[in-house]
Amino acid sequence: MVIVKNMEVKQKIEAANQDALCKMWNVKPILVDIDLAKNVIPGMDSKTILHAGPPIEWERMCGPTQGAIAGILVYENLVNSIDEGYKLAASGEIKFDCNHDHDTVGPMTGITSPNQPVFILEDPDTIKRAFCTLNEGRGKVLRFGGWGKDVLERLNWMKETLAPTLKKAIKHSKEGIDIKAIISESLHMGDEAHNRNRAGTYLFMSEITPHLLDTTDSATVNEVFLFMKENADIFNLNLSMPHSKLIADATRDIEFCSLMVAMARNGTDIGIQIAGLGRQWFTSPATMVEGLYFPGYSEVDACPDLGDSTISEVIGIGGFAMAASPAIVSFVGGSASDAIARTEQMYEISIDESKSFTIPVLNFRGTPTGVDIRLVVELNQTPLINTGIAHKEAGIGQIGAGLTAAPIEMFHDALKAFGKKYLS
Amino acid sequence: MDNLLANGPKVINIGLRSFFEACESQGVPSVYIQWQPPAQGNQELLHLLDKLL
Numbered sequence: 001m002v003i004v005k006n007m008e009v010k011q012k013i014e015a016a017n018q019d020a021l022c023k024m025w026n027v028k029p030i031l032v033d034i035d036l037a038k039n040v041i042p043g044m045d046s047k048t049i050l051h052a053g054p055p056i057e058w059e060r061m062c063g064p065t066q067g068a069i070a071g072i073l074v075y076e077n078l079v080n081s082i083d084e085g086y087k088l089a090a091s092g093e094i095k096f097d098c099n100h101d102h103d104t105v106g107p108m109t110g111i112t113s114p115n116q117p118v119f120i121l122e123d124p125d126t127i128k129r130a131f132c133t134l135n136e137g138r139g140k141v142l143r144f145g146g147w148g149k150d151v152l153e154r155l156n157w158m159k160e161t162l163a164p165t166l167k168k169a170i171k172h173s174k175e176g177i178d179i180k181a182i183i184s185e186s187l188h189m190g191d192e193a194h195n196r197n198r199a200g201t202y203l204f205m206s207e208i209t210p211h212l213l214d215t216t217d218s219a220t221v222n223e224v225f226l227f228m229k230e231n232a233d234i235f236n237l238n239l240s241m242p243h244s245k246l247i248a249d250a251t252r253d254i255e256f257c258s259l260m261v262a263m264a265r266n267g268t269d270i271g272i273q274i275a276g277l278g279r280q281w282f283t284s285p286a287t288m289v290e291g292l293y294f295p296g297y298s299e300v301d302a303c304p305d306l307g308d309s310t311i312s313e314v315i316g317i318g319g320f321a322m323a324a325s326p327a328i329v330s331f332v333g334g335s336a337s338d339a340i341a342r343t344e345q346m347y348e349i350s351i352d353e354s355k356s357f358t359i360p361v362l363n364f365r366g367t368p369t370g371v372d373i374r375l376v377v378e379l380n381q382t383p384l385i386n387t388g389i390a391h392k393e394a395g396i397g398q399i400g401a402g403l404t405a406a407p408i409e410m411f412h413d414a415l416k417a418f419g420k421k422y423l424s
Numbered sequence: 425m426d427n428l429l430a431n432g433p434k435v436i437n438i439g440l441r442s443f444f445e446a447c448e449s450q451g452v453p454s455v456y457i458q459w460q461p462p463a464q465g466n467q468e469l470l471h472l473l474d475k476l477l
Contacts, residue, residue, distance in 0.1 A: 374473060374477040380460055422476075
């Protein structure tokens with residue numbers, strides 16, 4: 001009798017996981033609009049600040065996240081200085097919550113505030129949406145905890161010029177911009193769509209430019225075009241991430257589904273959510289990233305792993321698609337053959353191969369897709385991640401990029417919770 | 425055994441990579457197979473996997 005029950009549970013898991021894959025394949029994330037976060041993100045109000053990773057209270061936040069929050073409170077005109085920002089943040093007046101629980105994702109500190117513009121991606125069949133701020137570029141930027149007059153000026157320019165200009169162009173396109181098609185093609189042009197996004201940005205620029213020219217004066221188009229071009233290696237990440245979020249979230253709340261639906265880090269903890277286990281987070285301490293550092297910095301300066309960008313790996317791009325991107329190793333370390341080996345390792349913990357994202361050098365094999373916590377625990381092989389590295393202190397920003405692996409302990413906890421729910 | 429002593433060993437190493445590296449560094453023809461006990465040998469997790477996988 002027990003054996004029969006176990007067989008039934010196994011069959012239900014297999015069916016649920018196949019259902020999840022079908023739902024993922026069917027999602028078509030379209031960039032449909034840009035608006036202020038307070039107008040579109042569910043649960044966002046004038047005193048809410050969202051952050052990357054699993055939920056965390058102010059006192060436990062890492063330096064870059066605290067710094068980015070203090071900075072964004074200046075941007076929000078809630079305070080007049082960074083020092084006042086720290087005081088307000090610690091006062092309890094501001095509500096903090098994680099992006100993932102608001103249909104949102106954000107790279108690195110992932111700070112999302114009410115008056116920041118956000119990309120709005122929508123699946124036309126389900127009308128589900130996902131949101132992400134616009135990318136500021138590299139170096140001293142808010143999302144890495146960087147702060148200063150230049151950071152504030154850039155954020156204001158993004159709100160006053162970049163976002164409205166792109167919004168007009170997106171609206172002019174009528175049907176929006178198909179981001180999945182861009183990501184799929186970018187993997188054939190050397191991106192892995194997490195740390196290398198250059199091809200994706202150029203593809204986005206080629207899609208949006210005719211609409212920019214039809215809707216905005218040439219001087220402003222020039223300004224916007226140059227900003228995207230100068231930040232080409234990273235601009236498209238903030239489109240790729242909500243695209244991945246929309247795909248991953250198609251698997252949410254499927255009973256008996258043992259696939260990972262979210263993986264995110266806040267610089268203190270790393271957490272995962274499982275499709276069949278609701279909104280519960282399973283966490284471990286965030287890992288350190290091994291990588292290449294910008295001149296003048298080393299691992300002693302680094303903050304532990306940070307950001308929602310591992311939503312890329314959840315759907316089988318980023319670290320799972322490194323074989324598509326030999327050039328990425330010049331940024332995150334290792335060799336081109338290492339990049340292929342890392343992708344091949346990820347097939348062991350994934351239940352299928354993508355129908356949307358393929359890798360030329362592997363004879364157009366689909367990327368590893370559908371991370372099954374049962375396989376992760378059995379093989380003791382966790383998802384591999386490539387990522388940027390923030391300075392551990394606020395105000396400095398990005399100091400490098402590299403590779404890490406998710407810790408196994410949170411997968412152990414998730415499997416135990418899964419067994420408790422479905423075997424009892 | 426005579427053949428082993430006369431021609432030297434050929435090694436298939438399953439598990440600990442350092443054994444493979446030691447053989448390789450001494451010029452012994454070796455193949456490495458990555459392997460570790462399922463669920464790191466954790467009995468509670470193995471029991472769960474038996475019912476779920």
